[in-house]
Amino acid sequence: MALTAVIRVPSRALLRPWARLRDAALGWIEPAGGGGVEVSAQRFASQKVLVEPDPAAGVAVMKFKNPPVNSLSLELLTELVISLEKLENDKTVRGVVLTSDCPGIFSAGLDLTEMCGRNPAHYAEYWKAVQEMWLRLYLSNLVLVAAINGASPAGGCLIALTCDYRVMADNPKYCIGLNETLLGIVAPFWFKDNLVNTIGHRASERALQLGLLFPPTEALQVGMVDKVVPKDQVQSTALSVLAQWMAIPDHARQLTKNMMRKPTADRLLKQRDADIQNFVSFISRDSIQKSLQMYLEKLKQKKG
Ligand SMILES: CCCCCCCC/C=C\CC(=O)SCCNC(=O)CCNC(=O)[C@H](O)C(C)(C)COP(=O)(O)OP(=O)(O)OC[C@H]1O[C@@H](n2cnc3c(N)ncnc32)[C@H](O)[C@@H]1OP(=O)(O)O
Numbered sequence: 001m002a003l004t005a006v007i008r009v010p011s012r013a014l015l016r017p018w019a020r021l022r023d024a025a026l027g028w029i030e031p032a033g034g035g036g037v038e039v040s041a042q043r044f045a046s047q048k049v050l051v052e053p054d055p056a057a058g059v060a061v062m063k064f065k066n067p068p069v070n071s072l073s074l075e076l077l078t079e080l081v082i083s084l085e086k087l088e089n090d091k092t093v094r095g096v097v098l099t100s101d102c103p104g105i106f107s108a109g110l111d112l113t114e115m116c117g118r119n120p121a122h123y124a125e126y127w128k129a130v131q132e133m134w135l136r137l138y139l140s141n142l143v144l145v146a147a148i149n150g151a152s153p154a155g156g157c158l159i160a161l162t163c164d165y166r167v168m169a170d171n172p173k174y175c176i177g178l179n180e181t182l183l184g185i186v187a188p189f190w191f192k193d194n195l196v197n198t199i200g201h202r203a204s205e206r207a208l209q210l211g212l213l214f215p216p217t218e219a220l221q222v223g224m225v226d227k228v229v230p231k232d233q234v235q236s237t238a239l240s241v242l243a244q245w246m247a248i249p250d251h252a253r254q255l256t257k258n259m260m261r262k263p264t265a266d267r268l269l270k271q272r273d274a275d276i277q278n279f280v281s282f283i284s285r286d287s288i289q290k291s292l293q294m295y296l297e298k299l300k301q302k303k304g
Pocket residue numbers: 003068069071105107108109110111112113151153154155156179180183185186187188278279282296299300302303
């Protein structure tokens with residue numbers, strides 16, 4: 001399937017709404033003269049991402065809180081990136097556990113309502129935020145451990161895959177995987193690259209084509225997660241793992257992480273705008289919009 005770019009969105013126009021949202025979330029003050037911005041850390045008040053720092057241990061726990069299913073809305077993505085940046089600038093923090101505040105769900109993945117029935121400028125803004133989240137997490141200097149305490153499809157799985165280590169709760173109802181094909185959409189190349197780097201080429205090919213969602217024991221077997229533990233031990237295990245990784249001198253570990261990951265991140269960095277154009281053109285197609293609408297309706301009907 002050829003994904004030709006038919007809708008062009010100037011990159012500067014892409015940046016502005018993202019910057020506005022970030023400024024609003026950070027509480028940046030526009031001085032009366034309009035010349036520049038001033039950052040006030042005290043005014044930072046996050047709603048979708050809770051950060052619990054433990055300076056004595058040099059770690060923080062970041063919890064996604066976007067009920068009911070932690071879908072990755074533009075707002076959540078923006079807060080996630082801001083929170084991560086804040087932790088990276090905090091000299092007392094060297095490692096972070098990423099987990100969920102929503103019972104039974106790590107994250108339902110990208111917010112389908114951000115990709116359905118909107119205009120091309122919105123799709124472009126949204127996709128830039130998705131890229132930004134992935135790049136920031138994937139290349140983070142911090143040790144990141146995912147404490148997967150619930151279902152983790154698609155974009156939820158991607159967040160887990162950016163981490164250095166994944167601990168998952170042993171409930172067989174919780175599944176993890178890149179299930180995009182089940183929605184009639186295609187995982188972008190950088191989702192695929194991240195998966196291949198984690199579980200290898202053959203396992204990725206099978207998992208991606210079939211849109212496989214793995215229960216914890218299968219996810220462990222295929223290497224999508226590193227450890228499966230009882231639900232009430234997920235966070236404590238993640239914190240223990242974090243302590244082990246933090247025993248390694250930071251600069252040696254960070255240089256090694258960068259050496260392993262930079263070529264993969266560079267593939268996206270070299271073609272960010274083209275990737276946005278491809279996404280906008282793909283997601284705007286009538287057939288794709290219909291598939292996504294049908295999928296959303298199926299999710300809603302499930303209740304009735
Ligand atoms: C060239 C490049 C091309 C690029 C193409 C696009 C690439 C896109 C890449 C990534 C795709 C994604 O991440 S798409 C999202 C995929 N996610 C899923 O398939 C998960 C869907 N959800 C579920 O399976 C379930 O909701 C759950 C297992 C996560 C939880 O089940 P539960 O029974 O607890 O909850 P409900 O199903 O009843 O859901 C409650 C409520 O939430 C709404 N919902 C669920 N998921 C999403 C979502 N991802 N986005 C938005 N909204 C979601 C659901 O409809 C319910 O809504 P109502 O309460 O209004 O009924």
